[in-house]
Amino acid sequence: MARKKRAASAPEVDLLADVAVRASRDAQGVPADLLEGYLDDLDEVSVTGRQPGPDRLRVRREAGARAAVQGVSLRGVVDLHLSATWLAWSSLSGVRRASGADGVRTAGEAVFKAADAAVMAVAEGYESAQRWSVRQEESFRREFVDDLLDGRNLGQLAERAERFGLRLAGSNVVAAVRTASPVVDGGEVARAVETSLDLRLGSRDVLVTTKDGLLVCVAPEAMATVPDEFTRQVAAVLGADDPWLVGLGRAQSGPGGVVRSFEQARYALDIAERLRLPGRLHRAADLLVYQVLLRDSAALADLVSVVLEPLRGARGGAEPLLDTLSAFFTSGQNATACARGLHLGVRTVTYRLQRVKELTGYSVDDPAQALSLQVAVLGARLLGWPGPA
Missing domain, CATH: 1.10.490 (Globin-like)
Known part of the structure; x- marks a missing residue:
């Protein structure tokens, strides 16, 4: 009672x-x-x-x-x-x-x-x-981030962005990090990078968040140092041994510009992984040639088949010879540098290049044939050729 x-x-x-x-x-x-x-x-x-x-x-x-x-x-x-x-x-x-x-x-x-x-x-x-209140704010932030990076509700994004310090009327660039393990929202990696970047920059104009397991940074184009600083802070948190990569989209304007730059950043990550490109930071602007190649994937597949298919008959399969070709072109067609990068002897590299010539009829010593080989090797990486053994 x-x-x-x-x-x-x-x-x-x-x-x-x-x-x-x-x-x-x-x-x-x-x-x-x-x-x-x-x-x-x-x-x-x-x-x-x-x-x-x-x-x-x-x-x-x-x-x-x-x-x-x-x-x-x-x-x-x-x-x-x-x-x-x-x-x-x-x-x-x-x-x-x-x-x-x-x-x-x-x-x-x-x-x-x-x-x-x-x-x-x-x-x-x-x-x-x-x-x-914190949970509600996190929910609002998550909903905003999803709309921003998925390109939904564009008409309302600019107004909502001000709450999180973003100005979508200007041009923004997006950097995305892919690691061995997905980065989770509010997790240790995301919090550490966001905190350290905030301390370094002291600006509300930069948004650090996550999307589809990626760590994402959205920054105004005018803050040109942010991508490099973001990469440095990621390196400080993840270390040199973790297999992480950063993809950087091109500057895009307007509310829909962020999602376009984000897609470009993800594309840069995909290309860097497929081609096993050296370095950590990969800019979409530097990878446009691969986009051109993929626009006619049927023709690219024909080139790969015509030029490289005979490599399947090599002892050990096509992959060792393909790796050697890829490293040879990446090193500027320098056999010594190629051997050093592959941890092989120079004689092994020259032997493999000779086997490529014997099997395919294409020689790295002939400029025209070398170009066909290089483009075919790029196409093989982009298309996942030769596939599982």
């Missing part, structure tokens, strides 16, 4: 109302209405000794939640309640009516125990509201 509250007399009400105003001043202006019911509770406890029940503590938790929503600090709302407690002490009915030191001590123990429970309830309500 719910406990009936004792009705305070008019003089007591005036005293307690005055205490609320003074407590608000003492707590640097924290609204007095956050004390709603608190002083009455203390007054009743001082007389009866009975501690506030669940209903009264729920009111205190609600007061803590309101304080969080109103932007009052936790310290401020706790200060308000503690100030109200000591300011109200001499005005509480049970204290004024107490006879002797034992009566005052009994009332004091009950009042301050109730105050302790009330402050704990206020803190619980405040922290619960804060957690809810």
